[in-house]
Amino acid sequence: MEKSNKYWQSLEEWRNDPKFKELVNSEFMTSPLAGDGEVTEEEGPARRHFLKLMGASMALTTFGCVRRPAQKIVPYANRPHEIVPGVANYYASSFVDGVEGFGTVVTTREGRPIKLEGNKSHPANFGGMSARAHSHVLSLYDPDRANGPKNNLLNEQRTNKDTVNTTWKSADAAISKQLAKGGVAVLTGSVSSPTTKALLNTFKTAFSADHYAWDSIGLGHVSQAQKLCYGQSVVPAYRLDKAKYIVSVDADLLGSYLNPTRQSKGFAQGRKKLNDDMNKLVVFETLMTLTGTNADERFVIHPGEQASLVLALTHEVVSELGFSGGFEGVTSFTASHHEKMKPRFAKALNAIAKELISYRGDALVAAGSPQSQDENAIPLQIAVNLLNTILGNDGKTVDHSNSYSFITGSDAQMYNLIEKMKSGSVKTLVIQGVNPAYAWGDSFAEAAKNVEMVVYVGDRNDETGSISHYLLTESHALESWGDAEVIKGVYSIQQPTIRPLYDTRSFNETLLAWLNKGSEGDDKTAHDYVKSYWSSKIKGPSWNNVLQNGVFTEANLPSGGQRSFNRTALNYLKKLTPVSGLTLNMYSTVGLRDGSLANVSWLQEFPDPVTKICWDNYATVSPKYAAENSLKEGDVVKLTSGKNSLTVPVHIQPGQSDKAVGLALGYGRWAAGEVANKVGVRSIVFAKDFKNTMGHNRVLASLPVKLEKTGKSIPLANVQGHHSMEGRQIVVETTLKDFQKNPESGIHRHKIFSLWSKHKYTGHKWALSVDLNSCTGCGSCIIACQSENNIPTVGKKYVLNGREMHWMRVDRYYVGDPENPSAVHQPLMCFHCDNAPCETVCPVLATVHSDEGTNDMIYNRCVGTRYCANNCPYKVRRFNWFSYTSVKTPLHMAMNPEVTVRSRGVMEKCTFCNHRIKEVQNKQRVAKTKYKDGDILTACQQSCPTDALVFGDMNDPNSQVSKDFADKRTYILLEELNNTPSVRYKTKIRNVASLKKDKHHGGGH
């Protein structure tokens, strides 16, 4: 008894009962946020947090009603070094998206990164970016990121009962205590960072831990087959820049396989040679991929036939054409495959084999996207390796020395880990960089129940987070120091461009903290660590130089050569698993891939480059299959494979196998955040465990499937209304041969005369040329534009209404027989017509012509009659149907202050990145320098991995764009309307004997 109460209300009070005292102090009987009294003193009373949230939400609701939010701006009292308000700073950095590395230049404004651009000198992407890469900046500002370390209170069933805040100190203390017990396992993706690798090694020795690497869309089958064939477990780089003849067998080289940005860059180099050296792309595939749409020749094969096809091709090369390269013996088992494939592909096999031989050393055969990862995935890779070896491509187009050496992840390691977890020998599991509870399958979560403590280093309490005890919030790549070796010997430093938004640590910092036994690692910050690590390794350039360049290439890399092929690997080819009937084939999309960036709305609304559908995944079936089973677009079907079943809408995909059902990975997340949750279905549940002497891996394709109609139907958000050109001159295609004879081949020109004199442009006249021959339709420009120009996303409901806001779009048309059509892509943005039809009809002069030839939109003058949009023959104008300006905090930080955020009711459209033009012109005015061609890059142009877009001054006869416009290959879309647009196209040239023709007019909707 501390004190005696003079007045008391109850006996408990009189007794000074400790329980009662606690009750008095807590004011409320229960805290609305705290879980089971787990709130400790240092975490503060949750009530305050609750009131804070209440206050904030009330403030937000009242703010929401204000049309124009008034914001106070305060000038810098002491201006930070380097920061000039209104002037962007650029920092070289890098990051790795799954297994694809990017060298980037980060644009920051007033201390916040707003845009990523490719680093031109980085060999991983040479300035090109992917749609996903751009989205990286928005993922930094994702409102669903966790704001600090969390402790998940798991119940008996090991599901998350409640999440409470914790501190680094207490979390580290608890984890260190646990680590000391031994049985530590670390699960990561393939680790690209040399410093992280070094730290992991130290960690492994310090805690006798095991490290497992697994990538959600893995390449274990590739490295395993490389090991079997060449004794070297490596993921080689496909040098499309060197290849003159490319055969892809279900390898989506230009879309989502391995490093599509780099591969597209290389592919375009070969495309741009408009002579006999032009490369040729032959694609055999089960599903229609972006690569398939770019193929010169494309063939549809059925699931499970990939290996047979490659072997048949090998047989043709070795036996029929007698080019064996010492592998005569293989005919004993390739003959049957040749026999099997010959009825359908006799002519093709012969022709391709001939060309492969004539291009030997410059040819490339590739396979390996998820749709080829069936039970024959490794034999397929062995067959591909064999053919590449026979043709002498190994070491040339298959670059195994400058390889993606960091990709070490494999399914086999994951199986190992799960085995150990089940047996209970894993006491502590640390997970970083991957989300196995979502992307592996339910067996992971099940096995995790046997682990005493699961620690998840991630940015949110996602699927894996919610089965973990501790969520150690991880800093975003734009917030932390790091590094990467994305290609062997090519090192890049990852610079932070903003202080962590939340209470987060990078994985390096976390490892450092644990290695220092929870003392927060204050003897070495992540920056110091990265710097000291590299200072000993970098010879030559200074540290600052490396930071500035963003990349450092180790000199004297040994050049690769032909490796000796281990013939025992051929034994695996002798017996392949047969596939029959309708099968399910998972594939990864250009936008979502494994689903790791699923909560970025840009990517959800990014129209798939092939189907043009967004906000969903769907079962793709061939038109023939759909007709036979009377399926219509959007019909909901039940897919059953093994014990699992899912209901999904159907998309009828021209050009895919009748025996295949395609289903995209990366959808169906349930704990990613507001954007991604419940979008699509989680296809990975169908994945099957497959183990034999070759290896242990997941099977993603050729899975027997039953498709049943449910009678329901849901609309799919397709941004494109119609998929045939209806015989109109929209995308002009010609063959290489015809082009060489007549550069204008395929173009129907119109004689235009006008009563009026033309506009006069005395200074610059901005224009853009689009090379349809280089464009692969990857859509990176769409997201580049979205990021640059503060373009909102609208959601599935409004995409269905035709209300998507993309200023830049890529139209895709099919040509020819729906069973195997060819496809063309056409990027469209505002055409900035000289005789702009939008300008004459605007009643209030809100869209006017500049003296530099651009068509300028004056947002604050616009009343929104939408007459301009109606009258635009290209329909590139977008209207703000609602107020899209209010975004969830902190997404507003991703806004580009150079571009007006458009209010409700006004029209908007591509500006030719007018702000970029003005920025350069202002700089040059101050510096008194003259504009040179190439000084101004539009966002789309900058991002384009194939350099298909060229922006410049038409009035300068030496500019690239003037040269392009003078080129006979250039044509004007809808020339007969005499709008004289400033955007013109260059014919698409296919390296084939003859083009596919539309058999029908109309239909095909």
Place this chain on the structure above:
Amino acid sequence: MLKRRPLVTGDKTYKDVTDDICELIERPPGIHFMGLFLGVKALFVFYLVVLAFIVSTGMGLMGVNHPVGWGTDIITFVFWIGIGHAGTLISAVLFLFRQKWRTSIARTAEAMTVFAVMTAGLFPILHTGRPWLAYWLLPYPNQRGPLWVNFRSPLIWDVFAVSTYATVSIVFWYVGLIPDFATVRDRAKNPIRKKIYGILSLGWRGTARDWNHYEMVYMLLAGLSTPLVLSVHSIVSFDFAVAQLPGWHTTIFPPYFVAGAIFSGFAMVITLMVLVRHFYPPFKNYVTLDHMEVMNKIIMVTGLLVGYAYGSEFFIAWYSGAPYEQYAFINRAFGPYAWSYWIMISCNVISPQVFWFKKFRRSIPVMFVASIFVNIGMWFERYVITITTHRDFLPANWGDFVMTFFDLGALFGSFGMFFLLFLLYLRLVPAVSIAEVKPVLFVGKDKGGHH
């Protein structure tokens, strides 16, 4: 010599005429009227709510999209503007041509014009993204530098055309009302009523000088209004015809729109007159079956004109050799919105054909149904034209137009506004021109008013 049929039946004396016409505005409303009035008012309030939602939330509530930038608002705007045309035609053109039969329907037809233009006028404002800034379409001196409107834009022409039309129609209607307001004033027993109608009648005393001035002004205004019959809808048609889109960019639009406007306007007059005659039987003596028959003849003739225009459009689309134009028309008739095209054809071309038969021309149920069909058909004509943009040059842009709740709310709600105004008019304003009917009282009758 053929004897003229009487324009007013029932052996009316001058006093009978005044009594019959003024009764409607002098006695308290009956149960039928109140029922109708409350119903229409509810619809009007609903309309206001719908509009409030659209203005406060955004145009996105309606079905308009990319590529169909104009939807229900523009369709219904053109529809109501078209309705107005019959009023001007009857009151002005027929006046100039000294068509005496116009007298008993002119007032109501003009009122219809005014209300239709009022109803229509709201739509172009509402369809803009920022209706609160719609006044920027007016060329007024401002402080925004030399910022002016774009006189090249058909929408500006529209602003002038419609506002001129509204002004002239209202003035014309009002001037015609002055002698009748004076009559009501003179009959009024209630001092407030007397005061109000006294002000409205602008001190009319019925002197020869008054009549002289009145006749002069009326004729001048009729002369002014006459070109408007042609100009307003021509200019409205320019909204489409000046654009370069296939299906819109056609020279036939001005005459075709004018014919369609007169067609739909007369149909609306028939609809309204049938209702007025039904609910207020004394009017049957003023608006006789002969009147109705004449109007039905006009409907038939303009219906044929419209039908000719439909055919001619197709012919020109084919004859032009322009592939986009050809596709636009094939798509109209056989594309996804073919149903709307065929509704239009059957309502506008086929249904008026019943008026070849005198029996049907004089049958109230037949003409009522036919007039409703024509109104529906004419709305669909504008629907067909406006949503043509759903398939234009580049197939990738092709899309759909699906009306939402708010589209339907705005469409049907606008009828609430129109009928509310019309019902108020019936109770506040002499619905037949007393001053004009009296001079024609004896047409077709023997001198002295006896057969």
